[in-house]
Amino acid sequence: MTELERKQERAPVPSDWTYAPAPEARDIVTLREQYGHFVGGEWLEPKETYTTISPATEEPLAEVGQATPEEVAAAVDAARSAYENGWSEIAPSERAKYLFRIARILQERSREFAVLESLNGGKPIKESRDVDLPLSAAHFFYYAGWADKLEYAFPNQRPRPLGVAGQIIPWNFPLLMLAWKIAPALAAGNTVVLKPAETTPLSALLFCDVLRQAELPPGVVNIVTGDGRTGAEIVKSGGVDKVAFTGSTDVGKAIQRELAGSGKKLTLELGGKAANIIFDDAALDQAVEGIINGIYFNQGHVCCAGSRLLVQESIYEPVVDKLKRRLTTLRVGDPLDKNTDVGAINSKQQLEKIQQLVASGAEEGAEIYQPPCRLPEKGYWFAPTVFTNVAQSYRIAQEEIFGPVLSILTFRTPEEAVEKANNTPYGLSAGVWTEKGSRILWMAERLRAGVVWANTYNRFDPSSPFGGYKESGFGREGGRHGLEPYLRLT
Amino acid sequence: MSRLPVKKTYKLFIGGAFPRSESGRTYEAEGQNVARASRKDVRDAVRAARGALPKWAGMTAYNRGQILYRLAEMIEARTAEFAELCSGRPEVERSVDRIVWYAGWADKLAQVLGSSNPVAGPYFNFTVPEPTGVVAVIAPDEPPLLGLVSRVLPALTGGNVVVAVASETRPLAAIELAEALATSDVPGGAVNLLTGRRGELAPWLASHMDVNALDLTGADGDSPDLERAAADNVKRVVHGDPDAQSPWDIASFLELKTVWHPVGQ
Numbered sequence: 021m022t023e024l025e026r027k028q029e030r031a032p033v034p035s036d037w038t039y040a041p042a043p044e045a046r047d048i049v050t051l052r053e054q055y056g057h058f059v060g061g062e063w064l065e066p067k068e069t070y071t072t073i074s075p076a077t078e079e080p081l082a083e084v085g086q087a088t089p090e091e092v093a094a095a096v097d098a099a100r101s102a103y104e105n106g107w108s109e110i111a112p113s114e115r116a117k118y119l120f121r122i123a124r125i126l127q128e129r130s131r132e133f134a135v136l137e138s139l140n141g142g143k144p145i146k147e148s149r150d151v152d153l154p155l156s157a158a159h160f161f162y163y164a165g166w167a168d169k170l171e172y173a174f175p176n177q178r179p180r181p182l183g184v185a186g187q188i189i190p191w192n193f194p195l196l197m198l199a200w201k202i203a204p205a206l207a208a209g210n211t212v213v214l215k216p217a218e219t220t221p222l223s224a225l226l227f228c229d230v231l232r233q234a235e236l237p238p239g240v241v242n243i244v245t246g247d248g249r250t251g252a253e254i255v256k257s258g259g260v261d262k263v264a265f266t267g268s269t270d271v272g273k274a275i276q277r278e279l280a281g282s283g284k285k286l287t288l289e290l291g292g293k294a295a296n297i298i299f300d301d302a303a304l305d306q307a308v309e310g311i312i313n314g315i316y317f318n319q320g321h322v323c324c325a326g327s328r329l330l331v332q333e334s335i336y337e338p339v340v341d342k343l344k345r346r347l348t349t350l351r352v353g354d355p356l357d358k359n360t361d362v363g364a365i366n367s368k369q370q371l372e373k374i375q376q377l378v379a380s381g382a383e384e385g386a387e388i389y390q391p392p393c394r395l396p397e398k399g400y401w402f403a404p405t406v407f408t409n410v411a412q413s414y415r416i417a418q419e420e421i422f423g424p425v426l427s428i429l430t431f432r433t434p435e436e437a438v439e440k441a442n443n444t445p446y447g448l449s450a451g452v453w454t455e456k457g458s459r460i461l462w463m464a465e466r467l468r469a470g471v472v473w474a475n476t477y478n479r480f481d482p483s484s485p486f487g488g489y490k491e492s493g494f495g496r497e498g499g500r501h502g503l504e505p506y507l508r509l510t
Numbered sequence: 511m512s513r514l515p516v517k518k519t520y521k522l523f524i525g526g527a528f529p530r531s532e533s534g535r536t537y538e539a540e541g542q543n544v545a546r547a548s549r550k551d552v553r554d555a556v557r558a559a560r561g562a563l564p565k566w567a568g569m570t571a572y573n574r575g576q577i578l579y580r581l582a583e584m585i586e587a588r589t590a591e592f593a594e595l596c597s598g599r600p601e602v603e604r605s606v607d608r609i610v611w612y613a614g615w616a617d618k619l620a621q622v623l624g625s626s627n628p629v630a631g632p633y634f635n636f637t638v639p640e641p642t643g644v645v646a647v648i649a650p651d652e653p654p655l656l657g658l659v660s661r662v663l664p665a666l667t668g669g670n671v672v673v674a675v676a677s678e679t680r681p682l683a684a685i686e687l688a689e690a691l692a693t694s695d696v697p698g699g700a701v702n703l704l705t706g707r708r709g710e711l712a713p714w715l716a717s718h719m720d721v722n723a724l725d726l727t728g729a730d731g732d733s734p735d736l737e738r739a740a741a742d743n744v745k746r747v748v749h750g751d752p753d754a755q756s757p758w759d760i761a762s763f764l765e766l767k768t769v770w771h772p773v774g775q
Contacts, residue, residue: 277741280735489767501625
């Protein structure tokens, strides 16, 4: 803290601004003391539980189940029985209507979900309100319309559902990742067993209430909560026909190994270390906004985060200056405050990982910059951080930090930018900033990444396929292509 | 006095050249001594393939289509030789026709597999298929020519480069195919053909960190181990049909790239 205090003296921010908090009302959310597993349309009393907290305050929010192998098996059985006793036979147009209903209910209850998402996950309310919730509802609405049009999406391929989909999602966009998984699975006619992340189970549990409101037949969607052990049970389960996982590359590889020889269909959406590339003819102020959005959106807990900034050498100084100045205006604090730009780190474990990687950056010789900002005493927090003087070999330039930490490197030619951008085992996303159209397309062609944002960053849409090259995984989510992982074809 | 025939030495096909196995070993198949590729040969083949990728993937799709068509011409001209190395003339003809069929796909894939996406905002957004990179093919033993063609062509048509392990029991058709490839305009290294013991070669390909996808059509019972090794770098694993002919087989070796750009003045 003393170092931050010292820096505050030369902060370009007026020191006499007093800040009036603008908290979002929390009472729209009613939490139960304990949640079980949602199996066959009923709440199953959990055998074991753990406490889920708010990472911003470390305040306990509720007791949730740590699903045992028996409980996972019950969920898989419920999904199997729902699949065989009706769901796969139901008219696709009726299946569509359930999904439309879910989309509508999510829109109606979006404030409640947004508050809960910020409470349990630590992300700023303005992001959960303006990004997570609208996109979650949109995802269900988009895939609803596909349910009775599959033969047009896959002509001559006789699209049929696979059966039971086991889905394991991360903690960075809990409800949105649930939507990305459940919407296409149901549209394709499958049933689902989904496990939300250990640290962020509450929005998935509230979603069960939406399923009941939508009168979705029991067992079509089953939610079990718990840590990695629960996820491993889902992956191993003989009753699961398809596994979809979003999370770390290490766990993704372990799942791929586990499923070797099983014949189960698998999709993996794993880590990333995206390059955000700024050419000297870019609109600099817009690019700086894009850099900020690219890495500090959701505290950098984003697999496609633009965590490596590649700046053309001739504009290195102005870009770094503008960036540092912009950093000082980021408001870090209460996720439920409507003005907050950067919320809490999702968990103690994640905070420690970030701290460790940041320490390695300083050790290896990079220069660290953090804007002056007072971090709350309780909870898990990390100041927005920029590293300059970064070599490609440094861990902060190679490993996914999954936090608000940007590593800046430079390049001279477009060829060098491409080579540096591609110099990682990952290939999820990339950004390019230049006013030259032909160069955008030239770069887009050569960047080995599943999503390329040109003169923008971190845009998402249900109609736009998302997914990685190389060790960032395989399979796409979103768009017509996002149906394919949930269908048996020809 | 009858003429003494000039007999062929059966070698590997790596980087457009015909080297002997680095191991110096051969094995007997179809009554001939055939090169028995080693781990080092696998590494050389992957390196050659990676080196050829920018050239092959960087060509226009129209150009790739013409080159594959030319390959069909080369094989057609050698129908008699090929017929002796597989189940006969019909297998050769089907192989030629299959190559012609794939040749015609090269410049249509993006239209069938890609999309423009109507996102809810002022952005132009499109998705295009791209090659995944280096594809390792464990070809089925049978049919020796058509099986190899059916697995290599889908990968090649999409702009990928290939390292294929030929039928272990009947490798001569693969060597003949290498000779046709060498006289076609397929760049050296874009297709590499290894003969030898599948059990010795497949594990190195499955675990190679510079291989992007693995076609296990001919791997039989070894599949689970190979799939496990493939997870080391998240390879795309494909179990194909030895007699497949489908654009979805091409798609299984493709990545999808989505590009966003704002629309504004």
